[in-house]
Amino acid sequence: MTDHREEIDSVSGTATTGHQWDDIKELNTPLPRWWVIAFYLSIIWAVGYWFVYPAWPLLTSNTTGFLGYSSRADVAVELANLDKIRGEKMVALGAASLADIEKDPGLLALARARGKTVFGDNCAPCHGSGAAGAKGYPNLNDDDWLWGGTLDQIMQTIQFGARSGHAKAHEGQMLAFGKDGVLKPDQIVAVANYVRALSGLSTRPGYEAAAGTKVFAENCVACHGDNGKGNPELGAPNLTDKIWLYGSDEAAVIESITNGRAGVMPAWEGRLDPVTIKAMAVYVHSLGGGK
Amino acid sequence: MNKPAPPADLQYDDVGPLYAARKKVYPQSVSGTFRRIKWGLMAVCLGIYYFLPFVRWNRGLGAPDQAVLIDFPNRRFYFFFIELWPQEVYYFTGLLIIAAVALFLMNAIGGRIWCGYLCPQTVWTDLFYAVERLIEGDRRERMKKDASADPMRLERISEIVLKHSIWLLIAWWTGGAWVLYFSDAPTLVKELVTFQAPMTAYIWIAMLTASTYLLAGFMREQVCTYMCPWPRIQAALTDEWALNVTYEYDRGEKRTSLKKAAELRAQGERVGDCIDCYQCVAVCPTGIDIRNGPQLECIQCGLCIDACDSVMTRIGRPTRLIGYDNDINIQRREAGKPPIYRVVRPRTIVYSSVIAVVGAIMLYALLTRSLLDVNVLHDRNPVAVKLSDGSIRNAYTVRLLNKRGFDRVIAIDVDGPVNATVHVVGVDSVTPDRPMIVVGRDQTAEFRVLVTAPADSNPEKSVPVRFHVTDVGLGEVASATDNFVSP
Numbered sequence A: 001m002t003d004h005r006e007e008i009d010s011v012s013g014t015a016t017t018g019h020q021w022d023d024i025k026e027l028n029t030p031l032p033r034w035w036v037i038a039f040y041l042s043i044i045w046a047v048g049y050w051f052v053y054p055a056w057p058l059l060t061s062n063t064t065g066f067l068g069y070s071s072r073a074d075v076a077v078e079l080a081n082l083d084k085i086r087g088e089k090m091v092a093l094g095a096a097s098l099a100d101i102e103k104d105p106g107l108l109a110l111a112r113a114r115g116k117t118v119f120g121d122n123c124a125p126c127h128g129s130g131a132a133g134a135k136g137y138p139n140l141n142d143d144d145w146l147w148g149g150t151l152d153q154i155m156q157t158i159q160f161g162a163r164s165g166h167a168k169a170h171e172g173q174m175l176a177f178g179k180d181g182v183l184k185p186d187q188i189v190a191v192a193n194y195v196r197a198l199s200g201l202s203t204r205p206g207y208e209a210a211a212g213t214k215v216f217a218e219n220c221v222a223c224h225g226d227n228g229k230g231n232p233e234l235g236a237p238n239l240t241d242k243i244w245l246y247g248s249d250e251a252a253v254i255e256s257i258t259n260g261r262a263g264v265m266p267a268w269e270g271r272l273d274p275v276t277i278k279a280m281a282v283y284v285h286s287l288g289g290g291k
Numbered sequence B: 001m002n003k004p005a006p007p008a009d010l011q012y013d014d015v016g017p018l019y020a021a022r023k024k025v026y027p028q029s030v031s032g033t034f035r036r037i038k039w040g041l042m043a044v045c046l047g048i049y050y051f052l053p054f055v056r057w058n059r060g061l062g063a064p065d066q067a068v069l070i071d072f073p074n075r076r077f078y079f080f081f082i083e084l085w086p087q088e089v090y091y092f093t094g095l096l097i098i099a100a101v102a103l104f105l106m107n108a109i110g111g112r113i114w115c116g117y118l119c120p121q122t123v124w125t126d127l128f129y130a131v132e133r134l135i136e137g138d139r140r141e142r143m144k145k146d147a148s149a150d151p152m153r154l155e156r157i158s159e160i161v162l163k164h165s166i167w168l169l170i171a172w173w174t175g176g177a178w179v180l181y182f183s184d185a186p187t188l189v190k191e192l193v194t195f196q197a198p199m200t201a202y203i204w205i206a207m208l209t210a211s212t213y214l215l216a217g218f219m220r221e222q223v224c225t226y227m228c229p230w231p232r233i234q235a236a237l238t239d240e241w242a243l244n245v246t247y248e249y250d251r252g253e254k255r256t257s258l259k260k261a262a263e264l265r266a267q268g269e270r271v272g273d274c275i276d277c278y279q280c281v282a283v284c285p286t287g288i289d290i291r292n293g294p295q296l297e298c299i300q301c302g303l304c305i306d307a308c309d310s311v312m313t314r315i316g317r318p319t320r321l322i323g324y325d326n327d328i329n330i331q332r333r334e335a336g337k338p339p340i341y342r343v344v345r346p347r348t349i350v351y352s353s354v355i356a357v358v359g360a361i362m363l364y365a366l367l368t369r370s371l372l373d374v375n376v377l378h379d380r381n382p383v384a385v386k387l388s389d390g391s392i393r394n395a396y397t398v399r400l401l402n403k404r405g406f407d408r409v410i411a412i413d414v415d416g417p418v419n420a421t422v423h424v425v426g427v428d429s430v431t432p433d434r435p436m437i438v439v440g441r442d443q444t445a446e447f448r449v450l451v452t453a454p455a456d457s458n459p460e461k462s463v464p465v466r467f468h469v470t471d472v473g474l475g476e477v478a479s480a481t482d483n484f485v486s487p
Helices: A033-052 A071-095 A098-103 A105-122 A151-160 A185-198 A209-219 A250-259 A274-286 B033-054 B090-110 B113-118 B120-136 B139-147 B154-180 B185-193 B199-219 B221-227 B230-237 B258-266 B279-283 B303-314 B327-334 B346-368
Strands: A016-021 A024-027 B068-071 B076-079 B082-084 B244-247 B322-325 B372-378 B392-402 B408-415 B421-424 B436-439 B443-453 B462-471 B477-485
Touching (some): A071 A105, A098 A105, A098 A151, A098 A274, A105 A274, A105 B443, A151 A274, A185 A209, A185 A250, B033 B068, B033 B120, B033 B154, B033 B303, B090 B113, B090 B230, B090 B346, B113 B120, B199 B221, B279 B303, B303 B322, B372 B462, B372 B477, B392 B408, B392 B436, B392 B462, B392 B477, B408 B421
Antiparallel strands (some): A016 A024, B068 B076, B076 B082, B372 B392, B392 B443, B408 B436, B408 B462, B421 B443, B462 B477
16 A cells, blocks of 8 residues: 655655655655746746747747847947948048058058958958969969059959959950960960070970060060060060969960960959948058059 | 664764854954054055045056056056056966965964955954944944844834945945046046946946945855855965964963952962953954864954953953964963964965065066067968069068057068068158158057068078067167068
8 A cells, every 4th residue: 555644764854755766765855945936937027028029930920029129120220330430431541542541550451451351251262361362363462463553553453353344344365376276286385485484484395496486476475565574454464474373384374375364353343332442452452562 | 664773874963954044243342452453454455445546646648647547448557657558467467476475474474364454354344343333332232232022113223224324335435436446536436426427337336335235244254254265275374383363271271250260369279361251252253262272263353362451451460361372382381481483484484485586576577578569470371472573572460569658660670581671561661671660659550561582582491580679769679580481
C-alpha cells in the first residue's frame, strides 16, 4: 500500500518527493515564493508587451502595438540625422575646388574618409580593397595613368568611365591586329619584341630590330606615339615604363596585339552623387600616384 | 517507513544555520585621543572629496581650469600640473601598485589603519552615526526607542523623518560631488540646479545617493564583516610584530568588579585591571568584545581604547589596558621583560622599497615624458607599389601627438632606404626633403606619408625605416620605426 504521509529526510529536514533513484531520494525544495511571484509578474508584463509593442505576426503584416513603435522608423530618423550632420560638411566639400580640398587638412581628411568608404563599396571588386589593382585592372597607387593622373582627369574618369557607353566616356581601344588579319604572326612576334625592348626587357634570339621598328611605325605610333610613350587622350598606355597592365612577358604582349584590349571602367555619374565623386577623386589622387 | 539514524560522523547537528540575523549595533559616544584623530581625518577626507572639484588651476586659454578633472569626452585627465592622455594610463597602474603596497605597509605597522580611519565605509558610517546620535540620542536612548512597544508619537516620527532626511541629504551631496570630477564643477552645479544637466549626471547622483544611504545608513559594519575582501587578505598578510588594537589580558585578567578588586588588593591578592564595565563593547561600531582577542569583525578604529582609558583614569589605574600592541609584548611582560617594538622589519623594508621604487619610476617617467610623439602604421594593402620608372613606393599612416598647449611646426626626417624621397600627402612643404607639418595644440594629427626609393637601390626585401620628428621651435624629438618593403 502506498504511504501518503510526507517523508522527511533526516539529514536536511526537508520533505522528499517520494521519488527514488539508486537509493538517492529527491528532496522536495519548492521555489522561493518571491521567485514564483516574480515569474508570474513577468508573464503578466509580457502580455502587456503584446499590446504596447509590435508582437504578433499576421498573414501579411503584424500587430503594431499602441505605441506605434517601429525599429525601421528609428533607423529612418537616425539616417536623417546622419544626413543632417553630414550635409553641412558635404556642402563645404562640394563648394571647394579639387585642389583646395587637398590643401585643407580638414577637407582632405573628410574626402579621404568618404572616398575610402565608397571605394570599398563600389570600386574594390575590380581595383582591390587597397586599390592595388590586378591584371587588367589598374593599380591606382602607382603613377602610371591610362587616362591621366591629375585631379581633374581622375575625376573625369570616375564620372564618365572608359568605354562605358556614357556619351562623355573615354573612348579608344587596342585593336585586334592578329584576329582581324592586319598583322601576320611573324610581324606580331617582331613588334612584341620591339615593345619589350622599349622597356629594356630581353628579346628572343633571332629578333631583328628593323622588322619590329617597321611594324611599330606603321601600326602603333598613331596611338602610342613615335617613342611609345602613349597618349592619355586615347588611353594608349606608355610602353616604355615598368608597369604592364596585362603582363610583360612575350606571350602576354602577343596576346594583347593579337586580340586587342578594351577594359571597361563604368561611369559613376548618376550612381554616386557629385560630391561623393569629388571625394573619390581626391581619395584616389591621395593614394600616392596622383600627378 | 522506519529509517536507521545516520552514522555519527554524518550528523550535521553541530553545523548551525548558514544565516545569522543582524544584531543591531548602538555605538555609544566616546571622547579621547583616537576619537579626535578620527574626527580630524573625517574632516580632511570629506573636505577633499567634497571641495576638490571646485579648486581651479590655470592652464591657459582654451584648456579647462579645473584642478582635478576626468574629461571623458575629450579623453584627458587633469591633475593640477599633470595632463594625461588615454595611452598613458600606465601611470594609474603605478598608482594602484603604490596604493596596494601602502595598504600592506600600514597593516605591517599598525594593523587595519585603513579600515579604522580612512576607508570611505568607515568615514561615512561614522558620519551617519554622528547624525543618528545627534537626533535620537546616545546608545541607551536609541536602544530604548527602538525597543519601545508604544505606538509612535509625532515626536518620534519627526525624529525618524529628520534623521533619514539628513542622511539622504549627505548621500545626495556625496553622489553630487562625484559627478563634479567629470565635468566643469561650477557649470555642472548650475546645470544640475536648473535641471539642464545631462541625464547621466542625474543617474550617477541617484545611484551614489542610494549606495551611500544604504551602505552607511543600514548595512554599516556588515559591509566590513561580509562584503569586504580586505579583512581576509589582511589576516593572511599580518605577522606577529604588527601592532593591533589589543586587550592586554596579562594586565586585565582576572576581571573583577571594582569593589571586589579593592577588597582583594587589600588582602594582597593579584587582580586584573578590567572591571568588566563593558564600555569597550558599548562604543564598538561593529558590536564586538575586543577582550576576546583579534577578530575579523574588528576594524581597529581605536574607540575602545578611548573608552577604556577614560574608565581607567576614573578608577585610578594606568591607561592603555586596551592599546596598540601585540602578543609578543604581552608574553614578554608576563615573563617580566620590557616590551619591544620593531617597526623596521624585512617586510616593512620591502614594502617601503617597493613604494619608493615605483614612486621614483613614476616621477622619472612623469618628468621626462615626451610631449611630442609619433606613431607609424605601414599600409597593409598594397604593401609596396612599383612606379613607372621602376622605383618602389611604400605608404605609411603617421600620427603626430602634440601634448603641448600651443600649435607646433614638426619636421619629418626619414632614415631608411638609400636615396629615398619623402612626400606628405596634402602638404606642400617649402622644404621638400624635410616636410614640415603644423600640429594643433593638445591634439593628434594623422598624415599619409609616401616614401619612394629609386629602382634597384635596395636589394633587400625589407629594410628598416625610421621616422624622426622634430619640433622645429623647441628641438624636442621623437621617433618610430617601421619597415620599407620591396615587392
